[in-house]
């Protein structure tokens with residue numbers, strides 16, 4: 001963003017925020033706030049936590065700090081690669097949250113002072129808090145695959161954060177000749193969106209089938225099994241024949257290094273050469289959570305899974321991809337569910353009450369074609385401090401579903417996206 005654009009954004013947000021302060025019936029203008037909560041990260045976890053906290057108690061002053069001027073959703077970004085969706089259709093602004101009385105600040109938080117209870121942004125602004133909620137997503141382990149640096153990833157895009165990299169990968173796929181090879185390398189667990197690499201293969205195959213039918217897709221996997229595996233493999237076969245090849249970790253799919261010049265991926269058994277190469281790096285908690293010392297040896301943030309309070313700094317709550325949340329996968333829907341549980345727990349604590357008994361939910365839809373959707377769903381409970389799946393609740397799409405059911409699930413996938421983004425930004 002240019003300086004001018006940034007200033008304009010700040011001015012607009014400040015105006016919108018003060019207008020909301022003056023007009024919002026929910027907020028008492030001159031009364032001191034009951035408590036100040038700062039939320040860092042305006043994505044799937046943070047936007048929801050800010051909104052639901054503000055709804056739970058309008059006397060809490062909620063400030064949401066997000067480094068980008070808009071939010072771009074990773075869910076549905078694989079449709080940008082197939083050509084079925086534009087990046088604009090994944091882009092959301094924060095005006096709905098401003099209208100609710102939440103102060104939106106565009107700033108990148110670079111420092112957390114857990115003792116003094118403030119965070120500071122790259123703008124120099126200091127934000128004081130009584131409670132801090134972090135939902136900064138993931139960061140990449142640039143030391144995990146030899147030769148794969150942030151700079152090299154600009155040429156071989158992972159597109160694992162929606163934005164310029166998504167467009168770059170799409171352009172590379174468009175420029176590839178028919179008969180070319182597209183290679184995805186899928187990271188080890190845990191990582192953001194367990195079904196994501198396999199949906200990506202399907203979405204790109206959908207594009208190749210129409211425009212470059214002699215091409216091939218290879219998924220090099222660090223793992224020997226993956227989410228919705230049977231459903232994916234059956235769907236790939238049904239629609240794309242042998243176009244997609246999956247190489248498990250045991251069969252040589254583990255990538256140890258990349259040649260930064262050619263993009264050749266060096267595996268444990270052989271090397272792989274593609275025309276378009278997209279190595280998805282191994283992951284850990286968002287950079288801010290790592291630098292603030294909120295992670296443990298696993299690289300993720302340990303939390304009290306009832307309230308999402310960090311076990312290392314109790315007035316800092318960590319939700320979404322960055323936290324360790326029992327068996328919940330790292331997904332947008334999980335982050336949404338955790339944001340609501342966290343907001344309810346903080347509102348209760350500020351009111352001097354005990355945190356409510358939580359319940360959590362997740363569903364992940366994936367599209368094999370625009371008319372073939374599959375899903376996995378889970379409902380979760382807290383048992384001995386750990387989030388565990390409730391037996392018999394949730395499950396997978398049936399293996400033998402007919403075409404009509406697959407088409408209904410594809411529609412549900414798009415409905416889910418409309419609903420969850422309306423929940424976040426409406």
Ligand SMILES: Cc1cc2nc3c(=O)[nH]c(=O)nc-3n(C[C@H](O)[C@H](O)[C@H](O)COP(=O)(O)OP(=O)(O)OC[C@H]3O[C@@H](n4cnc5c(N)ncnc54)[C@H](O)[C@@H]3O)c2cc1C
Nearest residue numbers: 041043044045067074075109137193320321331332333335
């Ligand atoms: C290709 C792909 C497809 C996916 N599909 C699905 C799907 O279909 N369904 C699903 O449920 N999930 C899906 N996901 C997963 C989903 O995107 C993530 O799990 C979700 O975004 C996690 O939410 P979060 O709040 O932790 O992080 P995010 O949503 O990434 O939000 C983090 C925000 O924090 C901001 N931020 C980070 N650091 C700072 C800082 N220091 N200061 C200020 N702001 C900061 C970032 O700019 C960002 O806006 C998909 C992911 C990918 C990559």
